[in-house]
Amino acid sequence: MSVATLVKEESTGYTKHDQLFKQLIHTFFEEFLAAYFPEVHRNIDFQSIKPFSEEVHTDLLEGSTRRLDIVIETKLKGTDTIIIVHVEPQSTTQTDFHDRMFRYFSLLYNKYRKPIIPIAVFSYDESWEKDEYTMRFPFFHVLTFNYMTLHLQKKNWRDYIQSDNPVAAALLSKMGFSNEERIQVKIEFLKMMARMELDPARQRLIYGVFETYLKLNKGEEEELMKEIKQMDDAEKILELPISYEERGIEKGKKIGEQIGKERGEQSGIKKVAREMLKKGLSIEFIAEVTYLEKSEIQRLAKECKENF
Known part of the structure; x- marks a missing residue:
């Protein structure tokens, strides 16, 4: 029996949003860590990456059964130490999420007996966030389990627009910005896309994630076009599909x-x-x-x- 078949969910927390994040992070795993977890990125050997895509991956099976989202085996840089990186995207608030992360960690460690780096990615608007699970009694502290977190709504989108990182570009639309900044966010996204010159498949993935969370209305699209035409690099940006829904x-x-x-x-x-x-x-x-x-x-x- 695999790790995946042991994990049961009480609710249908898995959504198309979790699937989008899975596809994005699987495709750009190195870029994801570089953008949001640089300390992990600096210590990972990306030549030894081995995704557990067949055995442990996000899917709904037999009602509420759920597999883990992203589980990747690799090595610490400059060593032969094999480790596992587990990334769990979460698109809805669940107040028992920290308990679930501990259960996932326990199942993975029980199966593979390797050091694990657990990471949670919160993409919802609510501010709920925990990064540890504690088990204690009035008379004894059993354990404290910690995991790394990324809460996108708490990130400032302007901090990432010079990075030329495809994951950061896609997730600009999930970071914290006001309604008045919507057009500017899309402009900076398009400028990043023009600089990166991705192949069509990867470009489509990045656009798909971005526009799932930030889709301009007709009036905003018109204002967007006016502003782009006044920019120095307007010609290069206009070669891009402004909206995949309409042109892409x-x-x-x-x-x-x-x-x-x-x-x-x-x-x-x-x-x-x-x-x-x-x-x-x-x-x-x-x-x-x-x-x-x-x-x-x-x-x-x-x-x-x-x-x-």
Whole structure:
């Protein structure tokens, strides 16, 4: 029995938001740590990364059963010490979350017997936050379990706009900003995207996360365009899809068609799909990005598993 099958949830806390965060962090794991946990980033050997995507990953099975979100094995830099990094995105307030983090930690340690770095990512608006679980009696202190936390609403978005970090760009839309700053946040996001020049699949992922949480209305989009046209780097920014909902999907299709022509029908797209499967991304997300049929992606997944 795997660690995953032992974890039961009382409520349907897992949402599409948790899935978005899982895909984002799995794709940009190194960048995620660099942006928000630099002390961990400095001590991790990224050449030894091994995601437990098959065995332990976010999913809903048989009602309320839930698997852990992100569990990655690696080494401490400059040593042979194997460690596990567990990242748990949380999109809704749960006052017993600290208890759940301790249970997850206990299950992982019981299974792998390796040092664990536990990290919680809070993406809700409420201020609730705990970073420890304590078990004590009036006559005896049993233990205190600590975990690292990232509460996005408590972050200042302006602190990240010069970083050229794709995770920070995507999550600008979940950081603390006022309604009056919405347009400026989108402008800075687009400037970051223009500088990073990501490939279409990764660009689509970053846009998808950003626009899930910050979607400008028509009036704001018009004001956005006016401001962009007055900027020095307006031409480069305007080459980007300002909104994937309105322009990006069609552009994505054209990119996919072009890749297919250049690499022999759809062989290039299938290659991208195989790489995304190896990273543990969902079939639904891969279908959305590559425009392949789900049945085709399932076939590719089967081939990857047989060849592994």
